[in-house]
Amino acid sequence: MTQVLELSRLVERTLNALADVLGADGAALMLLDDQNRLRAVAGSDDDGRRLELLQEQIGTGPAIESLTRGVDVAVNDLYAARPFGFPGLAAGVSGVRAVLSVPLRVEEQLIGTLNFYDRISHEWQPAKVQTGEGLGRLMVMVLQTLAHNSPISGKS
Amino acid sequence: MTHIDPDALVASLRRVQTSSSTTGIVQQLERAVGVVDTLFGYSGAGLMFAEEGKDLRYLVTTDDRGRSLEGAQLHLGQGPCVSAYAENTAVTSTDVQVDPRWPKLADRLHPEVRAVAGVPVRLGGDPVGTLNVYQSKPYEWDESDVQALYGYADVIEQLLTAAMAAEEKSALAEQLQYALDYRVVIERAIGYLMGKHDLTATQAFTGLRKQARDSRRRVADLAAEVLGEGAGETR
Structure with a gap:
């Protein structure tokens, strides 16, 4: 239990650091599990956690679109009408407006998405999207290192 | 309190474990410094480590110009990276070739190493090394540069901590x-x-x-x- 708590803290610290580097208000993580289910794994704060949990529940949102299409999904304002926003999701996470979801890959395989968010709507500049992709690679390195160095055997 | 679902995290890590081969921590650190270098868009980046009680040495560097930073500082026992490590804080230099804090450094540096910034990389709060970036022209580092560098150093700390999850600190030090x-x-x-x-x-x-x-x-x-x-x- 202590070890799992340490893993959780490490992932949360990583998310906080990545959000800081990008200058975003927060970051959150959705990953495919060993049964190929997309799971809301982590958020750097309550809003991030809610953003992912709601997507898991309603089956739509930038993280899910990013994973489905395998591309970056930059949403300037969640409240915008489809296809630019996700008004259904926005209603449940009023503290989040702009979202950037980048796909995470391990050896070419999609394993999930890293999501950055801001509390005000704004346009995601290409340089920031590119930085988000690089930060996604760092997230994958942390996950890989954890996966190969942690006692995580057993089935869910 | 964390904002994490531990069961989902463990189940997802299991998937990562099966879909990727084991990679040593040193190789991961090399890749991480490569990403930092690319994202910063500066001339080069490097990661220095100090064995307990010994000199700061480069573990990873993106190019040989930056490598001269190590040689010069090793010889003189001073410089921006040495200071960042010793004082456990960020140290920047607009132009290290003419910086009065380290007047003898220029003689031993590659001429294209000009602006230098370094922040400590810590384990358990104690500095174990430094993450450094440099520019080939003089440059005024601002607060956002330093904060971003600290953020990257934080990710590298998490990588090191993750590598230690199943190993003693001494085993990591050996690697x-x-x-x-x-x-x-x-x-x-x-x-x-x-x-x-x-x-x-x-x-x-x-x-x-x-x-x-x-x-x-x-x-x-x-x-x-x-x-x-x-x-x-x-x-």
Whole structure:
């Protein structure tokens, strides 16, 4: 239990650091599990956690679109009408407006998405999207290192 | 309180474990510094480590110009990275070639190493090394540069901590020490290839690293092989 708590803290610290580097208000993580289910794994704060949990529940949102299409999904304002926003999701996470979801890959395989968010709507500049992709690679390195160095055997 | 679902995290890590091969911490650190270098868009980046009570040495550097930072600081026992490590805080220099804090550094530095910034990399709160970036022209580092560098250093700390999850700190130190030791072999191989094929250090190292990756070998092993062949030629 202590070890799992340490893993959780490490992932949360990583998310906080990545959000800081990008200058975003927060970051959150959705990953495919060993049964190929997309799971809301982590958020750097309550809003991030809610953003992912709601997507898991309603089956739509930038993280899910990013994973489905395998591309970056930059949403300037969640409240915008489809296809630019996700008004259904926005209603449940009023503290989040702009979202950037980048796909995470391990050896070419999609394993999930890293999501950055801001509390005000704004346009995601290409340089920031590119930085988000690089930060996604760092997230994958942390996950890989954890996966190969942690006692995580057993089935869910 | 964390904002994490521990069960989902463990189940997802299990998937990552099965879909990727094991990668050593040193290789991950190399990749991480490469990402930092790319994202910053500066001239180069490096990661220095200090064995307990010993000098700060480069574990990873993106190019040979930046490498001169280590040599100069090792020789003089001072410089921006040494200060960042010793004082456990960010240290920046607009132009290290004319910085009055380290007047003798310029003589030993590559002329294209100008603006330097370094932040400590910590484990358990204590500094174990520094993450450094440099520019080939004078540059006024601002607060956002330093904060971003701290953020990257934080991610590197999490990488190191993740690597320690199943190992003692001493085992991790052994791996890092191994990398530092074998770097000497790599540098000798680079020197040999430069002489034999009339290459720059960067070209020699890039070629060596590519060949190692293509043949799924460690750079150190390939370097040792190259040196073995070189020794055979001179006999």
